[in-house]
Amino acid sequence: MEYNFREVEKKWQAHWAQNKTFKTENKSSKPKYYVLDMFPYPSGAGLHVGHPLGYIASDIFARYKRLKGFNVLHPMGYDSFGLPAEQYAIQTGQHPEITTKTNIARYREQLDKIGFSFDWEREVKTSDASYYKWTQWIFIQLFNSWYNPETKKAESIETLIPKIKNYSSLSEKERSDILLEHRLAYLSNTMVNWCSQLGTVLANEEVKEGVSERGGYPVERKLMKQWSLRITAYADRLLTDIEGLDWTESIKEAQRNWIGKSEGTSLKFSVQNSEDIIEVFTTRPDTIFGVSFVTLAPEHELVLKLTTPEQKNSVQEYITFAKNRSERERMADVKKITGVFTGSYVIHPFTGKQIPIWLGDYVLAGYGTGAVMAVPGHDSRDYAFAKHFNLPIIEVVLGGDLSKDSYDAKEGKLVNSDFLNGLDVKAAVKKSIAVIEERGLGKGKTNFRLRDAIFGRQRYWGEPIPVYYQNGIPQVLSENELPFVLPEVDKYLPTETGEPPLARAKDWKYKGEFEYEYSTMPGWAGSSWYFLRYMDSRNENEFVSKEAANYWQNIDLYIGGSEHATGHLLYVRFWTKFLNDLGYIPVSEPAKKLINQGMIQGVSSFVYRIANTNKYVSFGLKNLYETTPLHIDVNIVNNNILDIDAFKNWREEYKNAEFILEEGKYICGSEVEKMSKSKWNVVSPDLIVEQYGADCLRLYEMFLGPLEQSKPWNTSGISGVSNFIRKLWRLYHDGDTFYISEDSATKPELKSLHKTIKKISSDIENFSFNTSVSNFMICVNELTEFKCNKREILEPLVILLSPYAPHIAEELWNKLGYTESVTYATFPICIDEYLIESVFNYPVSFNGKTRFFQEYDRSLSKEDVEKEVLLLEQTHKYLEGKIPKKVIVVPNKIVNIVI
RNA sequence: GCCCAGUUGGCGGAAUUGGUAGACGCGCUGGUCUCAAACACCAGUAGGAAACUGUGCCGGUUCGACUCCGGCACUGGGUACCA
Numbered sequence: 001m002e003y004n005f006r007e008v009e010k011k012w013q014a015h016w017a018q019n020k021t022f023k024t025e026n027k028s029s030k031p032k033y034y035v036l037d038m039f040p041y042p043s044g045a046g047l048h049v050g051h052p053l054g055y056i057a058s059d060i061f062a063r064y065k066r067l068k069g070f071n072v073l074h075p076m077g078y079d080s081f082g083l084p085a086e087q088y089a090i091q092t093g094q095h096p097e098i099t100t101k102t103n104i105a106r107y108r109e110q111l112d113k114i115g116f117s118f119d120w121e122r123e124v125k126t127s128d129a130s131y132y133k134w135t136q137w138i139f140i141q142l143f144n145s146w147y148n149p150e151t152k153k154a155e156s157i158e159t160l161i162p163k164i165k166n167y168s169s170l171s172e173k174e175r176s177d178i179l180l181e182h183r184l185a186y187l188s189n190t191m192v193n194w195c196s197q198l199g200t201v202l203a204n205e206e207v208k209e210g211v212s213e214r215g216g217y218p219v220e221r222k223l224m225k226q227w228s229l230r231i232t233a234y235a236d237r238l239l240t241d242i243e244g245l246d247w248t249e250s251i252k253e254a255q256r257n258w259i260g261k262s263e264g265t266s267l268k269f270s271v272q273n274s275e276d277i278i279e280v281f282t283t284r285p286d287t288i289f290g291v292s293f294v295t296l297a298p299e300h301e302l303v304l305k306l307t308t309p310e311q312k313n314s315v316q317e318y319i320t321f322a323k324n325r326s327e328r329e330r331m332a333d334v335k336k337i338t339g340v341f342t343g344s345y346v347i348h349p350f351t352g353k354q355i356p357i358w359l360g361d362y363v364l365a366g367y368g369t370g371a372v373m374a375v376p377g378h379d380s381r382d383y384a385f386a387k388h389f390n391l392p393i394i395e396v397v398l399g400g401d402l403s404k405d406s407y408d409a410k411e412g413k414l415v416n417s418d419f420l421n422g423l424d425v426k427a428a429v430k431k432s433i434a435v436i437e438e439r440g441l442g443k444g445k446t447n448f449r450l451r452d453a454i455f456g457r458q459r460y461w462g463e464p465i466p467v468y469y470q471n472g473i474p475q476v477l478s479e480n481e482l483p484f485v486l487p488e489v490d491k492y493l494p495t496e497t498g499e500p501p502l503a504r505a506k507d508w509k510y511k512g513e514f515e516y517e518y519s520t521m522p523g524w525a526g527s528s529w530y531f532l533r534y535m536d537s538r539n540e541n542e543f544v545s546k547e548a549a550n551y552w553q554n555i556d557l558y559i560g561g562s563e564h565a566t567g568h569l570l571y572v573r574f575w576t577k578f579l580n581d582l583g584y585i586p587v588s589e590p591a592k593k594l595i596n597q598g599m600i601q602g603v604s605s606f607v608y609r610i611a612n613t614n615k616y617v618s619f620g621l622k623n624l625y626e627t628t629p630l631h632i633d634v635n636i637v638n639n640n641i642l643d644i645d646a647f648k649n650w651r652e653e654y655k656n657a658e659f660i661l662e663e664g665k666y667i668c669g670s671e672v673e674k675m676s677k678s679k680w681n682v683v684s685p686d687l688i689v690e691q692y693g694a695d696c697l698r699l700y701e702m703f704l705g706p707l708e709q710s711k712p713w714n715t716s717g718i719s720g721v722s723n724f725i726r727k728l729w730r731l732y733h734d735g736d737t738f739y740i741s742e743d744s745a746t747k748p749e750l751k752s753l754h755k756t757i758k759k760i761s762s763d764i765e766n767f768s769f770n771t772s773v774s775n776f777m778i779c780v781n782e783l784t785e786f787k788c789n790k791r792e793i794l795e796p797l798v799i800l801l802s803p804y805a806p807h808i809a810e811e812l813w814n815k816l817g818y819t820e821s822v823t824y825a826t827f828p829i830c831i832d833e834y835l836i837e838s839v840f841n842y843p844v845s846f847n848g849k850t851r852f853f854q855e856y857d858r859s860l861s862k863e864d865v866e867k868e869v870l871l872l873e874q875t876h877k878y879l880e881g882k883i884p885k886k887v888i889v890v891p892n893k894i895v896n897i898v899i
Numbered sequence: 900g901c902c903c904a905g906u907u908g909g910c911g912g913a914a915u916u917g918g919u920a921g922a923c924g925c926g927c928u929g930g931u932c933u934c935a936a937a938c939a940c941c942a943g944u945a946g947g948a949a950a951c952u953g954u955g956c957c958g959g960u961u962c963g964a965c966u967c968c969g970g971c972a973c974u975g976g977g978u979a980c981c982a
Contacts, residue, residue: 250903254977257902262981282982295982362980372982380900381980449981565977703924705912709905710975717911720924762915771913774923843919848963850919888962894918898962
């Protein structure tokens with residue numbers, strides 16, 4: 001009887017659920033291990049074959065760790081607040097909660113079919129009030145805290161008050177304003193990324209290339225009163241602590257760049273005939289004598305004041321132009337140089353010369369001081385600006401050719417630079433800073449590219465911000481008023497006056513009189529601390545108990561996509577550090593090790609329609625006609641051969657299609673693309689599980705290639721893995737009956753098993769899951785050849801295989817006579833003794849090219865091997881009468897004869 | 900532009916510290932079984948008739964290089980007037 005995966009998989013999934021096989025306790029004599037997947041947003045489309053890749057890998061690892069004697073925390077949940085459910089609600093009027101519930105049920109059903117060992121009793125949903133109560137609670141803690149630069153830690157805002165001058169004499173409004181300047185969650189007028197299509201502001205990392213990450217709508221800069229989180233306070237710690245993390249270099253590098261620390265100095269230029277001072281930030285104070293103009297961002301506060309009457313019109317015009325230019329336009333034509341002269345001058349602090357003040361939109365208002373000292377000789381942007389407006393270019397560092405290009409390298413000798421002349425750049429930087437500080441012109445300073453995170457969203461489906469306004473002063477709710485639940489609204493759209501959807505809620509006022517905050521939290525709020533909630537997800541009194549947090553510490557292994565590099569992975573580090581500062585948790589980093597699984601791409605299939613006909617030409621002949629390629633459903637194509645009948649039935653319009661075939665077949669074209677509905681290349685895991693079984697899906701996903709690499713999905717390869725499972729089953733059966741022998745194993749059988757134990761162990765430790773599937777195949781092929789059905793071999797093999805193919809492993813384990821799940825068996829240990837061979841088959845090579853093989857005893861000495869090899873007839877054949885110059889013998893590895 | 904990762908048969912991909920390049924699987928070819936087909940099983944499968952040549956390209960180190968070094972090209976991802 002063939003292996004009936006449908007029956008067996010169903011049976012064990014039910015068994016695991018019933019017996020709570022994967023339930024994890026917060027107390028154990030075993031060492032702990034925390035394996036976490038990035039939880040999914042439950043979208044309406046359901047899971048495709050790419051989603052479970054990381055989950056399968058983490059599940060294998062979790063199961064492996066259990067076999068190795070660890071108490072393993074391996075939970076799953078849903079990041080269930082978000083835009084798609086809300087947009088669906090806008091279109092249909094259906095409450096996002098209902099959509100979310102349906103989608104979660106569908107996700108759960110799909111996940112359950114794959115046989116994951118999640119402890120579902122710890123499940124979290126970020127949109128549940130029992131969860132977001134604590135997200136709101138953390139927000140209140142952030143509001144009530146400030147970052148003390150002396151202790152380099154967050155502290156209660158109470159410790160700040162004594163440091164504020166005349167605090168007791170200030171009005172309530174003044175107190176609130178001054179504290180808001182320090183609170184870690186604060187309200188301020190800031191430039192935000194406004195997306196009018198989405199009707200909300202977006203954080204910097206939600207904007208890609210000037211358009212919204214979701215939907216691709218245009219984004220503009222707008223000044224708005226907004227809640228923000230002071231992540232910049234943590235910039236330095238976020239940067240330095242990266243070093244200690246076992247994360248991929250690319251993610252660490254992405255975070256370093258995002259934080260963007262740059263060290264330089266501030267420098268003051270006094271405006272000619274005025275009291276005003278323009279402060280700039282530069283990383284190249286050594287080039288101070290190369291300054292030929294100063295450029296301000298069009299939004300700079302002094303612009304109007306500095307503009308001379310003659311320049312007023314053109315400056316005004318320029319400001320309007322810059323304002324109306326969207327981010328996207330600005331990015332699209334970076335090379336287009338625009339600017340205008342203000343008519344005013346600053347005085348060079350060292351030479352006393354007049355330096356013109358210009359406006360240019362290549363200077364960003366949000367970075368540094370919004371003003372730069374332009375050194376066209378040694379900065380490419382200043383150079384381009386100077387060339388365009390015909391401004392002087394002064395050489396102060398030798399090494400380039402300024403007639404062609406600026407010389408930006410930080411190497412070379414200083415010239416034309418008074419007291420810096422003759423120094424090299426490094427020394428000149430040092431000296432210039434010293435002089436600048438000495439004369440009180442400026443200070444050494446560190447700047448970060450990282451911006452504070454805008455926290456308010458003008459959306460409905462998110463956590464309400466637990467704030468109300470009393471006389472315009474923001475007040476947070478008290479802890480016992482949480483959860484602050486999302487009110488019902490009649491529509492999920494902004495109000496006629498442009499207020500967020502929450503403004504529609506009826507009779508929704510604090511104590512019946514004070515207005516609540518109408519913004520909700522961004523999507524990343526709930527995910528910034530969820531790893532902590534899993535530790536103690538049913539706790540109603542705390543977000544996580546001290547005991548649970550102390551026991552589980554942080555994530556030992558975190559698996560998820562690299563797209564979260566500068567979003568989620570930065571925020572979760574920030575919140576972890578914050579909660580650690582306040583003493584709620586014992587760790588300052590969320591995850592020790594992080595692995596980014598690659599993307600599984602789809603392989604799209606194409607048919608080629610001849611222009612203006614309903615005729616389709618096979619791939620090989622398409623160049624003979626004028627054709628249009630059309631995406632077709634990959635599920636009606638097998639090995640690039642189109643199932644013509646299925647195609648005709650696929651859509652009404654193809655019913656009467658005609659074909660030009662090659663060799664009787666219609667061959668489709670194919671291309672590797674992102675898996676997406678619109679490209680008709682989505683493969684659903686349900687279909688694979690239905691056809692081949694969950695174990696087969698698990699093994700095949702791992703077999704596809706290295707976990708971290710992106711690779712295309714091609715279902716046709718799955719038959720190899722499916723055959724392997726059948727072959728494995730046959731090892732334990734004689735015809736239809738389970739048949740296992742109690743005889744002792746032979747040497748080759750033991751060798752095959754122990755070799756596999758060794759390989760699988762190192763493969764799992766190295767997250768090289770693809771090669772472990774190969775190794776299982778090799779082992780089963782060998783044992784099949786030996787006709788081995790011995791318990792001594794086949795029992796450890798079941799355990800070894802159980803993390804990868806848990807269903808068949810449970811079934812075989814059960815048949816082997818065990819009543820307990822294989823989950824808590826003991827991982828077999830490799831006994832090296834069985835691997836040792838007495839002879840080694842030496843490859844004999846000449847000048848590094850292998851020519852033949854010769855077996856020698858492993859104990860034979862280097863000298864003896866050399867002697868023996870030189871006596872061989874074959875050796876003489878390849879020597880062709882010449883005398884070898886050198887013979888290299890590496891014992892039990894290789895013989896190389898140099899001629 | 901900058902940063903990161905990569906480039907090995909028809910395809911997905913193997914190859915501890917430099918030591919038999921192409922494991923394992925798909926696909927393909929031939930065969931056995933069958934009236935036939937599917938399944939299964941067996942054999943072959945980098946190129947070349949061979950000598951030989953082969954891990955993106957050029958060069959180097961070495962007895963020996965997919966692996967190390969220098970230069971270049973290409974692909975994928977991230978990021979960007981950050982002063």
